Amino acid sequence: MSAAPAIAAVDWGTTRLRLWLLDGAGTVLAERRGDDGLISARDKGFATVLEKHLAAAGAPAGLPVIMCGMVGARQGWLEAPYVDVPSPLSAVLRGALSVPDAGRDIRIVPGMAQRLADAPDVMRGEETQLAGAGLAGRGRHIVCMPGTHSKWVAVEDGAVTGFGTWPTGELFSVLAAHSILRHSLGEHPTAVTADSPAFRRWCEAALAEGGDIMGRLFSIRAAGLLHGLGPDDAAACLSGLLIGAEIASANRRYPAGKEPVALVASGALGVLYGAALGLAGHTIRPVDADEAVRAGLFAAARENGMIASTQEPA
Amino acid sequence: MSAAPAIAAVDWGTTRLRLWLLDGAGTVLAERRGDDGLISARDKGFATVLEKHLAAAGAPAGLPVIMCGMVGARQGWLEAPYVDVPSPLSAVLRGALSVPDAGRDIRIVPGMAQRLADAPDVMRGEETQLAGAGLAGRGRHIVCMPGTHSKWVAVEDGAVTGFGTWPTGELFSVLAAHSILRHSLGEHPTAVTADSPAFRRWCEAALAEGGDIMGRLFSIRAAGLLHGLGPDDAAACLSGLLIGAEIASANRRYPAGKEPVALVASGALGVLYGAALGLAGHTIRPVDADEAVRAGLFAAARENGMIASTQEPA
Missing domain, CATH: 3.30.420.300 (2-keto-3-deoxy-galactonokinase, substrate binding domain)
Known part of the structure; x- marks a missing residue:
């Protein structure tokens, strides 16, 4: 019953x-x-x-x-x-x-x-x-x-x-749809995965630069013009840049120390953030x-x- | 003749x-x-x-x-x-x-x-x-x-x-029109002036934080909800934040030293940047x-x- x-x-x-x-x-x-x-x-x-x-x-x-x-x-x-x-x-x-x-x-x-x-x-x-x-x-x-x-x-x-x-998801959507980066990401950006080398490289760069995104956003467009960066990699660059910058910025305000960061997320977003937090040197405690x-x-x-x-x- | x-x-x-x-x-x-x-x-x-x-x-x-x-x-x-x-x-x-x-x-x-x-x-x-x-x-x-x-x-x-x-002007337009900040800035944000205390305060904060904008964008919305920040001041906050962050970020890549920064601009934008560069400790050489x-x-x-x-x- x-x-x-x-x-x-x-x-x-x-x-x-x-x-x-x-x-x-x-x-x-x-x-x-x-x-x-x-x-x-x-x-x-x-x-x-x-x-x-x-x-x-x-x-x-x-x-x-x-x-x-x-x-x-x-x-x-x-x-x-x-x-x-x-x-x-x-x-x-x-x-x-x-x-x-x-x-x-x-x-x-x-x-x-x-x-x-x-x-x-x-x-x-x-x-x-x-x-x-x-x-x-x-x-x-x-x-x-x-x-x-x-x-x-x-x-x-x-x-x-x-x-x-940190309005990270909104920045991704708004920049992908309404900024010059729409030319780089295309009409239907594919989902970014944590094993993308472009995601990891841009995430690490953003972490190293302490949360500054403004000096790198246009590089995604320029990399398309000069280095042939394609739409999927462009989306991965933007995602890595924004998530890495969020973590660097948030860490300054809320230093995590040696304790694991509790990551409250589901699905693909949880995997992306788990990877990015790992690149930032954190261990995580996942919470669904x-x-x-x-x-x-x-x-x-x-x-x-x-x-x-x-x-x-x- | x-x-x-x-x-x-x-x-x-x-x-x-x-x-x-x-x-x-x-x-x-x-x-x-x-x-x-x-x-x-x-x-x-x-x-x-x-x-x-x-x-x-x-x-x-x-x-x-x-x-x-x-x-x-x-x-x-x-x-x-x-x-x-x-x-x-x-x-x-x-x-x-x-x-x-x-x-x-x-x-x-x-x-x-x-x-x-x-x-x-x-x-x-x-x-x-x-x-x-x-x-x-x-x-x-x-x-x-x-x-x-x-x-x-x-x-x-x-x-x-x-x-x-640094896509500063584009970020201002896109965020004002398409992000949650549109509720803060209203439909027709007025032009920001360099003597606005909100502009100066947010510009100084961005300079102090080395070009990180992500941790402060949502504060503009929250200041409207909690502190009654109005549309004109919200626009001034966003402008000060973005311009200050641009200068902090660019200074890291191109340290100006003691020489004046050549500021190639016209009209109101030149005045805003002149004020912001002054807050960052630069002297400027204006070029029309x-x-x-x-x-x-x-x-x-x-x-x-x-x-x-x-x-x-x-």
Whole structure:
């Protein structure tokens, strides 16, 4: 007999939504992925989009829902005000905000803000991944969370003490589509792989130059004109340059020391960053990004009393 | 009595064309500016576009024409193969290529290439500006030529010995239009001025961090969310960050020492770079970019015997 769902866990970002039905032990019973991110959900209505996915996943009426991500931003469903650093992750989870009049118990985990005058920063969604990444109560961790807007986070004794954003994925997309490098990368750049010599060489160069990308971007174009660099290698150069620069820059702000860097990522991006962190001399502790956000949402549901603690394990 | 034109000088780039009629002493008799850059000229025909502007400027039949810029690129009118560094600027000018069957004497100054394995680079147009910037035969100069693709050039005893490209202007445009920073800068960012405190503060921060932009780009967005940073200041932050980073990065490759940096620029961009170079501790020797390209084209016409050296001055 299959277990009954105890909670729906939703990671709702700018461009996509992921939903899981979890039993009382956190085991996945059903999963949905959609491209109903913030932009399309604002038009269709957040409740409508959510209920559609819940119904399609087979969620029973009245199942409580815990959410994280941009759904809690000012332009989202309901603004869940940021929790300022430093803050224990458990306190962030406990600050989940109830969505009123939603026909079921729906709560949104707040994001975090760093209100430093010279390094203001915000995150939404990553705090929940961090809470599910198995870093609680175990000394100091440097966490690398690659993506469109990569985050580097310092976690000490279960509390976020500082973080920063490196818009590496966005720079790659924007430069590949809209800068002169579009001539070098072509219309459909292939996925970059970590074993590409061009990726490794440009990553090492960026690491050696401390995060400066501006002096090398145009070289990718010039290498096409002078050395016959092809589109696949051009994409690998750009990727290696940006990821290497991110790591060099982030290392300055968050020196990792001898401890492994916790790398919260999935799939091909995790492999690329793993290789780049290796070139930078780091050992890594890999954390699956999907599992982390699910575990964080489940922990948030527990912290907020949304799952009966007396419920029997499945 | 006004002097007769001796040469038409044309700076023909990717997005625009500028044409001057000069007398035998290099004095401007007429000027035309058009947005018939390479892209539109490829459709209309280069000869058609040029003859239209020559006629509108009042050029007599048979007037010789000297040109520089992207018109000599592979995708231009006629490819004028690059001259490799190191090369005396006078030798570059003498390498002007004749356009065959053009109905008049038309020549294109070649660009320059730096075929280093780890710093390949190309320029077209700037070599002519350099030749007209009054740097010939006077020791070592570091030249800053700001723009969409800023160039930094080392000129020694009248020869270009090395150069690099920093795509600062393009990064500003692309990030302002296509990245998350478009929300910060708004639809129509106002022109940034050098007396903006935000410009100066972000420029100094970028200089202090050695040219790393990646760790600060997202801060502009976060400062809007957390500190109420408005669109004008956001544009000033981005401009200061990029220009400061360009200077820090270029200084590493081309240390200027105690000599003034020759700043080849015009108008507001020259003022911004002058301020930023000052923050970096440089003194500058300003060179007007328009006058420099005109003087360089005139020198090229002379070097190629297109202007009778016996002609009386006007």
